[in-house]
Amino acid sequence: MDLYEHQGKELLREHGLETLQGIVAETPEEARAAAEKLGGPVAVKAQVLTGGRGKAGGIKVVHSPDEAEEAARQILGMDIRGHTVRKVLVEGGAEIESEMYLSVTVDREAKQPLILFSTEGGVEIEEVAETNPGAIVRLHVDPLIGLQPYQIREITFSADLSGDTAKGVGKTLQNLYSAFQKLDASLVEINPLVVTADGKVLTLDSKVTVDNSSLYRHKDIADLHDVEAADPEEQRAQEAGLQYVKLEGDVGILGNGAGLVMSTLDVVAQAGGEPANFCDVGGGADAEKISTALDIVTSNRQVKSVLFNIFGGITRGDEVARGLLSAIEQTDISLPIVVRLDGTNAEEGRQILAENTPPNVHTEETMLDAARRAVELAKDGGQ
Amino acid sequence: MAILVDEGTRLLVQGITGREGAFHTGRMLKGGTQVVAGVTPGKGGQDFEGVPVFNTVEEAAKETGANASVIFVPPPFAADAVFESLDSGMSTICCITEGIPVHDMLKVSNYMRVKEATLIGPNCPGVLSPGKSNVSIMPGDIFTPGNIGIVSRSGTLTYQIVNELTQRDIGQSTAVGIGGDPIIGTDFIEILKKFEGDPETECIVMVGEIGGNAEQRAAEYIQSEMSTPVVAYIAGFTAPEGKTMGHAGAIVSGGDSTAEAKSQALQKAGIQAATNPTEVGDLVARTLGV
Numbered sequence: 001m002d003l004y005e006h007q008g009k010e011l012l013r014e015h016g017l018e019t020l021q022g023i024v025a026e027t028p029e030e031a032r033a034a035a036e037k038l039g040g041p042v043a044v045k046a047q048v049l050t051g052g053r054g055k056a057g058g059i060k061v062v063h064s065p066d067e068a069e070e071a072a073r074q075i076l077g078m079d080i081r082g083h084t085v086r087k088v089l090v091e092g093g094a095e096i097e098s099e100m101y102l103s104v105t106v107d108r109e110a111k112q113p114l115i116l117f118s119t120e121g122g123v124e125i126e127e128v129a130e131t132n133p134g135a136i137v138r139l140h141v142d143p144l145i146g147l148q149p150y151q152i153r154e155i156t157f158s159a160d161l162s163g164d165t166a167k168g169v170g171k172t173l174q175n176l177y178s179a180f181q182k183l184d185a186s187l188v189e190i191n192p193l194v195v196t197a198d199g200k201v202l203t204l205d206s207k208v209t210v211d212n213s214s215l216y217r218h219k220d221i222a223d224l225h226d227v228e229a230a231d232p233e234e235q236r237a238q239e240a241g242l243q244y245v246k247l248e249g250d251v252g253i254l255g256n257g258a259g260l261v262m263s264t265l266d267v268v269a270q271a272g273g274e275p276a277n278f279c280d281v282g283g284g285a286d287a288e289k290i291s292t293a294l295d296i297v298t299s300n301r302q303v304k305s306v307l308f309n310i311f312g313g314i315t316r317g318d319e320v321a322r323g324l325l326s327a328i329e330q331t332d333i334s335l336p337i338v339v340r341l342d343g344t345n346a347e348e349g350r351q352i353l354a355e356n357t358p359p360n361v362h363t364e365e366t367m368l369d370a371a372r373r374a375v376e377l378a379k380d381g382g383q
Numbered sequence: 384m385a386i387l388v389d390e391g392t393r394l395l396v397q398g399i400t401g402r403e404g405a406f407h408t409g410r411m412l413k414g415g416t417q418v419v420a421g422v423t424p425g426k427g428g429q430d431f432e433g434v435p436v437f438n439t440v441e442e443a444a445k446e447t448g449a450n451a452s453v454i455f456v457p458p459p460f461a462a463d464a465v466f467e468s469l470d471s472g473m474s475t476i477c478c479i480t481e482g483i484p485v486h487d488m489l490k491v492s493n494y495m496r497v498k499e500a501t502l503i504g505p506n507c508p509g510v511l512s513p514g515k516s517n518v519s520i521m522p523g524d525i526f527t528p529g530n531i532g533i534v535s536r537s538g539t540l541t542y543q544i545v546n547e548l549t550q551r552d553i554g555q556s557t558a559v560g561i562g563g564d565p566i567i568g569t570d571f572i573e574i575l576k577k578f579e580g581d582p583e584t585e586c587i588v589m590v591g592e593i594g595g596n597a598e599q600r601a602a603e604y605i606q607s608e609m610s611t612p613v614v615a616y617i618a619g620f621t622a623p624e625g626k627t628m629g630h631a632g633a634i635v636s637g638g639d640s641t642a643e644a645k646s647q648a649l650q651k652a653g654i655q656a657a658t659n660p661t662e663v664g665d666l667v668a669r670t671l672g673v
Binding site: 106108109111112113126142143144181184186211212213214216217243245247255256257258259260261262263265266267268269270275278280311313314342343344366367368 | 521536541566
């Protein structure tokens, strides 16, 4: 789960990290009031769950409440990579001496938390990795013993830091690692981490991503989920316990098992079509679950045909066929549905479908044929 | 022969009295697996379909000589169940549970480094050696004994491919579902190594998907260390960036994590790769010359 900048910063502050003072505003007037309260130059920053907002014009540094109001007017409602800006963060200014990068993430290969530190802050770390890989310090932490003082020294000495700056960066790292652990984060990133003219070490911009699987023990964070920003179909699917991802195409796709569904999407693309979504209905032949899934998939108006790819495993093909028929009865779908049923008792299942299906349901034996058929039907405009 | 589980497997089920645990224990028993014990704290002394239930793994292992465990414990308690199995001397542990917090798995996998055991999963279908032992939630009916080893990050995709093989009268030595989470106990390489050392396995099917770079590392390993032929398949070419595709670990986050990058690494290592599950069956048949 990705958090907005202002939410992430709030959590980081609770773990001892220092940020600039900021106020969230939802209207230009609120932004003006915030700028008045903070005084001096302020930054007006779009709050969106995506990167690249600076390049998109979503961050403006202004010098008066008037300008803050005008900046907020421009930024609110802006579309940044498909995300509509509904809030801005108005933050006070700082005199910046130097910029650094600091993050903790999960290294899947090493199966350990990985700390990345660089004296080249303010640019994307991937860019630094390409242009100047020597400027990045990488450190793994054994989660059973935690971050050790010598590791903090390795980082501060590598950057030739000394005195208060070294202490400040060391303390920041310690707090950031602790936040990473306590928040069950998969990423905590500070970019840039700045040293101000008066020697303070501040988190200027940050990104926090929390592991979805841990949300049961972080109810406060789960509650931060922004229902309004979520795609309505994805939101509905999540509430129904379905795995659904909306895509751009016109062939709606359902299946059982994440791998099989991903593979189905690929096969549809190979057949010259474009998948409209990913939807995993899980195991079993629960008619209600299938009908909810069908309903969600077809509520996307782009969808012209539906491909239902099922492999009967523990749930046998004949049970799946009955569940599917009853699900189709429960929904009122006139779009063509191509069903491909394989696995245990697949023939019995296909037989049941052949005998009872409404005219808009077509059955195919192989994944490839089913994909071709669904693509053709979508091209015919769903007739 | 087979890898990880065989006739000598004496299985213990953690969470045997829960809904999933009970259902799959019944199936594993029917499949001929020696299920010797179950563990559900507080239900010690009961029995489940003739299998004695214990309060702790330690006690169950001592009483029954169990040497492997399968875990059906809900996510908040699953890491604890793995630690219990590890500390009670289980040599193979299959964790079926989906949704274990990543930080719990970080602790588990670092603890594993001082242990001799093999952890398969979590978020996996388990391990099945046809005709020998079924320590999984996989549908045993679609399998047939033979010489193909399968290692996969996905459950249903494994079933689909096994079905393709069985329909062509090509049997399997062992199928291992290593799991769809970002942090898993055992990666492709360790399983490939075991298959390479198994005289019965003549060809290996490796099924990967988007997320991480385990496929690239496996490709390098296959090229430099293995003589057993490998047929690979990767899912997720159409996956958008930054979206989790069902499995917590299946997410494109730049660079190595795309299906394209994985496919290129396989190609570079000279490994045959299928473009769909049916073609996996064709490539295996061609490799075996049947």
